[in-house]
Amino acid sequence: MDKSPRKTARALVPALICLIMAAGIPGCRFPAGHNAFTPQEQRIIRQSDSVMYVTVLPEDSTILRATVQDLPDALLRSEDFKTLAAKMLATVQSPEQDGVGIAAPQVGISRRLAWVQRYDKPGEPWELYPNIRILERSGAVSHDPEGCLSVPPQRAVVPRYGTVIVSWTDPQTLQERRDTVHGYTAVIFQHECDHMEGTVCTDRADSVSVNEAWAAERAAFLEKGAYRKPAWWE
């Protein structure tokens, strides 16, 4: 949907005008979202602590319900992108979050970007997936409980396919890559890719209940000052 030829053609016109103007007018920039992070994105990326504020429903529904934009090559090469990636990883690995995957809308950035812990690989490494998409879903559908850092402390039983083929932009080479993923890791990819369309696991759930252990854990971290939205956040 976001790659329709009409939309691409519309986006090219201001970019071309800006290219022409850039030669003579200092400060000329590409349209926001095309080759630069927006001022709001820059503020979140640069001013956040290493553990970022994680958006939650219903409070942050504007960002969590939006469809994201792709990350063009110019953004993937930027220092802001490296900072965002590092802070997202620190956030999902922090004791107060302790997730298995995180999507950019969960830190207030409406971009197609996620970290996924690859439980299907030796050492269970964390991997970064810019422009992540699911190309194919197949295999038996499972109905297992999952939770979302943005919908705490809910436990949702969600139907998920056993196998997915994913594509993404390699953050080093900027080339498109593909992989076929099975089992629990395939569930994580399906969960994180849902975030790119403004969908969370409770939307798809057969049933939703409260995860009491998670509720108690969060209450303890809340007492220590975790999960606070920064004063500068809009």
Ligand SMILES: [Zn+2]
């Ligand atoms: Zn989630």
